Amino acid sequence: MLEQPAFGQRLRALRRERGLSQAALAAGGLSTGYLSRLESGTRPPTRRVLEHLTRRLGLPASAFARGSSQSLSQALAVAMSSARIGPVADELAVLLHAGEDRLDPALRWQSLWLLASVRDEEARYEDEHELLVELGELSEAIGIPELTVRARIRLSRCCLLLGNTARALTEAREAHRLAAGLSVDDRSAALHALIRAEAEAGRSDEARAHARELCELTAAEPGPLHGEALRATSRLQARHRDHAKAPR
Template identity: 30%
Template sequence: MTGQDLVGQRIKTVRRQRGLSQAQLAHPELSDSYVSLIESGKRTPTPAVLELLADKLDCSLTYLINGVTAEQMKEIELVLSYAQLAMNNGEVSEARTRYAELLADSGLAGLPQLKQDAEYGLALATEACGDLDGAIALLNGLRQNESTPMVPERHVAVAVALSRCYRERGDLSEAVSVAEQILSKATRPAWTDGLVRLGTQLVAAYLDRGDLLRARQFSAEVVAAAELLNTPLSLVVARWNAAIVAVESGQDEAAIAQVEWAVAIQSEYGDPRRLARLRSAYAEVLLAVRPMEAGTWRDVLLKVDTELAESSASTMDKMRCAMSLARVELLLNKPEKATEQMKAVCDMLEGMPQAMQAEARILYGQALAELGRQEQASDELLAGARCLEQSPTTRYTAHAWLTAAQVLERVDEPARSVDAYKRALACVGL
């Protein structure tokens, strides 16, 4: 049944409930034959006629158009706003529940745009909960739904999320394909903030599959596009992306310059949560390229930790900052503090992506090994290895296996250490 048929059916139903004939409803502004045609779905009433009929029937215009009352519409919009707020506050499980409950309600059936908003929100919340398969299914469903076409901005946003999910799951060919379908067309649309974000996802996918040359080339193109747009969002994401490429290329000073540029822009224009996240990433980069200055980066991370705690940052953001702090403490030869940090992180790992669980378990095992707690360290490393076995094969997985091999060697587990080294080599095709 078409939307036009449904409108006619609602008018007919309410008219009968009010005890009116077609002639009574029509008089004096309309003809009874015109009302009959509307009710049978053979005529589409103009907005003015619909408003007139809603007034005559003493019902809301939203009910005639969408099948929901004004009160129901307010309730739906309230639940959507609450779900989005929960998502922004890092309460991803709550957001996922709210979106799912809303979609289970038949009230959204006549509200295709709000239904699409809820489906997109559910996809992002599902991804944030670590369910990449579920998120991918929802995002692909949005792309394939021809009955409710997406506006260009939403189409790009869905592609960004889908490429990211595929990359995190290890499906690098799909991650590249989703982005290239839009960005590699002969008639590529004009650059926007959304397309710059999609471009950074494509660069990340190139990096993950080891295509450093293409990553460099396209990263430069994305930075040029961001400078042309000159918007804070595009400049920040493009500069940060360029920093990652510089780190992978061994261009440490260039990486620091790009990150500092991104932080400066975010400090001027961004919200506190995004600024805290970027500062945490900044400290991670500096820790990688200037480990001898660990004390300085520790001060930065402690400040970031406080900012994240006071903001609506997600649990994952806070955990990543804590893990960076643990690495700093290890560099400063303070394994006790590193162990405290990692114990707190590991207590929150349930539901997180396997790759993150593996990284945390291995780092915890490393801290325990530094304290001489060999048996506990071995247990954590084993747990980390199990997570790695379920993780996608990427350069990050290779690095994690290498770290695990080195720590296993230290805790006198030679056989497992050799196996971990082999797995690290296998991840990079050796």
């Protein structure tokens, strides 16, 4: 079994990954004060406590074994080289929140991006949203505009999936603003996000204006970028016609 403080770091990461409060995890077996000391590494776990924790977490005792400990960089490499990332995503999530203050920001950014993609594929949009908010904050701290724009674009899409159109629109507008001066790819992606959010918010005039901007931006880029712009414009026009025909 892992020794302290490694045990406490892993316990805290597992609890957070499962969305449990300290009170929820401690319920029926130990006090929240004792659990807090376990997570801080100041108290060693007993066999009875370990049984309670694994039962509440729904994990085998091997989750706290020495052999289960690996670095975030190792877990990220395994995940990225796996045919199916899902099975190793939980380990990546645990390591992501273990000793997080000491992690290299770039490594943490890559892990958040990959894990958010997994949660999107699993349709776990609330979990994806939490990861993307953290990703956006980290992107701003790193100070690379491209990373901030891409994180906000993804967050806008996730907000739409969760039905939060207002937040989606805010994130898309900020991505569009920050993308000025970046590559055509980033500016195009920001415009796509903004058009989707504006269409969902019922801001048809603004969406059509940005669709024209998108077509003009990509006109000198023969290939998929301009094709995607034309398709986005076509979908927007079809949506407008359908709305106009709808009974009032």
